[in-house]
Amino acid sequence: MNHLLKQAKRVASECECGHEHQWIEMDELQLGRNAINYLPEYLHEKGLLHVTIVADANTYAVAGQLVAQLLRGRGIDVENCILKEQGALTLLADEHGLGQLVIGAAKETDVFLAVGAGTIHDLTRIASYKFGKPFIAIPTAPSVDGFTSMGAPVIRDGVKITFQTQAPIALFADLDFLTQAPRSMVAAGFGDMLGKSTSLVDWQVSHMLNDEPFCPAVFHMTKSALTMCMEHADEIAACNEQGIRLLTEALIMSGLAMLIFGHSHPASGAEHHLSHYWEMAFLRSGGTQPLHGAKVGYATMLISALYKNEARKKIETFQGEGSPLVNSIHKHRERLLMLIDTIPESSDIQRLLESVGGAVKSADLALADSLEDEALEKAHKLRERCTLLYCLNEHLKTS
Ligand SMILES: [Zn+2]
Ligand SMILES: [Zn+2]
16 A cells, blocks of 8 residues: 555544544555556455446557456456547536446446546546446546545536545556656646645635634645645656656645545635636536646636735735624734745746646636636635635625
């Protein structure tokens, strides 16, 4: 078992912060070159001898067919379910994608193998759950931190809904596959990680001002993952093996931190709310959806600029009083300003994103300028969360 999983399990069982941590069912995590070679033995140990590989044409070519070959050579029965794009649109976690999976899955399957990036994992997560079967994560790109998540975001009738389903029972992150990922997906994973520089501040704000749950050990796990990415940005930008390994480790660490915490607070703050806002706009317009991490990375630049300028000034000069939240802002003024100081400058986030080839302006995401301002004004309404964006829009601006 990999040290990341051991660390997460230790926090889940030993942390005495008072928060009710979630136990991790996952019992195997392999990360490295040839990590996939551990899979046949794992399946035999568990008696999971009939598998369905879920992939798309690209991920099947890079990884799926090798996995199928490896398993068949070890006496495991393999069914392939290759998901297709919908006309000109990319594969989405929606009714069409799920329909393909339900039709393509073999009835006698013991376990599903998600061989792909975020969308393949979301589809496999919800379908396996509905079939009452476990699934195993085999990421082919270090593009998101949600591989180990329980939540499956699915688009139904054009609207995104997140269903609580199941986490994978095991994860095999093979660097032979991951190092072949397109640069845009590496940049997206890096963007999703940089998002923690504002999500961790929002989490502390929500705990301080609104008594939302908090765990120092989970905070530390997520913060370490972020620091690792920022310190090794050059290697990640070079897409060399060490860079891809570190980014993958950071994404897995962030995902496990969320899993044991049982809520998305550590990894998702106002920058993710902006990203969700844009995602819904793209769904309505039918435009090509930019990668999750590409939106999050750019949103992190905007939130950093907003927090370090307007929010900082408002907090410094804020005179309102009355509601419990307003009183709390008064009481914690100094601490709030200190938290804002821990956020990297927007220009530094931009430089890091640029070095990896990530989106750094609205045009890179094909995002209308009006949607940028609109999201900054309204995105906090999407989630019940006391972020600094919420405080700014609902309380500080009116003072
Ligand atoms: Zn994310
Ligand atoms: Zn704790």
